[in-house]
Amino acid sequence: MINLLLLPIILPFFFGIILLFFPKQIKVQRTLVTVGLIVSFISALILMAKVKSDGIQTVTLGSWPAPFGITMVSDMLSVLLVTTTIVITFFVVVYSFTGIDEEREKFYYYPAILFMITGVNGAFTTGDIFNMFVFFEVLLIASYVLIVLGGEKKQLRESIKYVLVNVISSALFVITIALLYSVVGTVNMADIALKITDIGQPGIITVIAVLFLLVFGIKGAIFPLYFWLPGSYAAPPMPVLTLFGALLTKVGVYAITRTYTLFFVHDTAMTHGLLSILAILTIIAGCIGALAYFDLKQIMIYNIVIAVGVILFGVAQMNDAGMSGAIFYLIHDMLIKGALFLLIGIIIAVTGTSNLRKMGGLMKTHAGLGWMYLIAAFGLAGIPPLSGFIGKMLIIQGAFEAGNVWGSIIMLVSSLIVLLSVIRIFIYAFWGEPVALPKTRRRSYRSLMMPAVVLVLISVAYGVGTEWLIPYMTDASDVLLNPSIYIDAVLKE
Amino acid sequence: MEFVMAIIIGILFMAAVYLILSRSLLRIILGTGLLSHGAHLLILTMGGLGGTSPPVLADGVTDYADPLPQALILTAIVISFGVTAFMLVLFYRTYGEHKTDNMSLMKGNDEHD
């Protein structure tokens, strides 16, 4: 089955199309979206086993030979990300059954989610730089629909900014691809990597590298370009925010990781030095934001920015420890951000506000929520044996090996600030004098808790089971550090 | 020829930046349209403007145009068409809700403290 690696992209798309036929039947929508995600999850697992045993899988669309047709490539990194994406989406969808109003469910909410997953998985899998642009657009257009769905005044205002920023960054993406094409004359990523070493034009390639950093930096929210993120992400309802926070910035991070390990390795002092500095600045800016607000959503949104900085700092080290640490942290962060956003969604649903000053004493009425939140918060801050620890440790080890002492110190301090920012939520919301809660049904609380709890448990298992995951992570980081494996797999004929 | 194209693309980008930075929603949409036109022309120029024959396999044709930029532009045009149409609907709805098309009246986040 040579098309196996396409199934996690095609299946969500197929189910999304089927859902377009019955927008008003909520039961059908819910059943089909669950079935679709489970089937995609199974196909992703089979693909992962295949990649583990047989190495990188490739298929070239339309049977054109490799540098001419669009190649889809599934290496360990991309299949891990694809699987994580589907898992998170599944739990967000289950959460949405009670966490989102019926009006939205009847207005193509689930198809939009499935189309977004198509785009995200496609962007993770593609081996063609222009095709990556196309998949970025697929996921962006679906995310435009999700962010504006409901049409509240605030949503409309914020989605204008979101759409505008992304349209401009997409135009920049096209421009950058045009410049790259003029230099190397190909858009196949493996072929680009070969041609870049052949032509020996480091100056212009460095310029293009920085332009790519700009393009993906806008999507991935790195330091000077994260300005749009806090406002836009706070506008949509909680399940949508969870999806965006857990997945969308990570696509930008993945794109930077892929391009900066595959193509732009000729002048690492310049490009990766710049990436490293920007990553540290991103961490600092995120920390300031996370401490500055008293709004649950804003604190968590700035934590996304911090995580982007941490992962990219690991990538910028370009050594074994830093790279596998970055991959560990990337997947950890997707899981834990999903869990945390769902949990604070429940806090907001229970208290009816997102302002920390108006909360208190939830521990007396919702103890289970409190404990789950505490575990997830410790996981985010990286307390062993929870999942954030191993990734951060490897990244710091890599940074010390590469001689980035100051960067590692800032990262260590940032862990403390992350801990402070999330524990502050715990103290304000769960301790103190109980405040009068609005009436909520106990049943809907329980059905909201279920997906969040399972996601927290998965992230705990991810931390405790590190030992078993190491072979997978080594496979993933090997491909990133030795681009020749990737190039040979694509251009094997 | 490349020189002329460079100037045209520059003018398109200049006009696009000017329009995007203005306050009216409609001008912003026109600006993004011009921006994508500039980007598409850039792809065409970057592919090399040489080549007089269409890129179809035929005997005796050696001087043919590069087909890849054309395929890329076609894809990019379709995408920017879709996004522009979506933006028009979105901006129209926003205008209806907010009763203004002035971006400077739409800034700020009202519930942060």
Next chain:
Amino acid sequence: MKTNDVILQTATKVVFFIIFLFSIHIFFAGHFTPGGGFVGGLLTTGAIVLLLLAFDLKTVQNALPFNFMIVTAIGLLLALGTAASSLLFNIPFFTHAFDDVYLPLFGVSALHTAMAFDAGVYLVVVGSTITMIQTIGGDS
């Protein structure tokens, strides 16, 4: 205010079919020459928009009683199905098959699976653009 647009309405009744036929022509021309599903779909949309301008939304909806969202979905399904049929034969996705077939009336014609894909594109373009126009045109 009721405007009297007899000329527009009378002309539209004829011109609509001319544009529609031309769009079909463009669609099939896409086989070997410029044209294809996207342009053909846009032309058809243009014809329907002309109807919308000449008559009102309700009349057009009665004349063309489709839910255009469903049209989009059918188009997507057709396009994806054509591409995914390669899954059955275990050849790379999107590989297209073609052959010269003798058809009655047409003689020997080249038939491609790419055309089914293009028909899907045509339906998607018509469905989505008309949905957008109906959404904006609906309120005023």
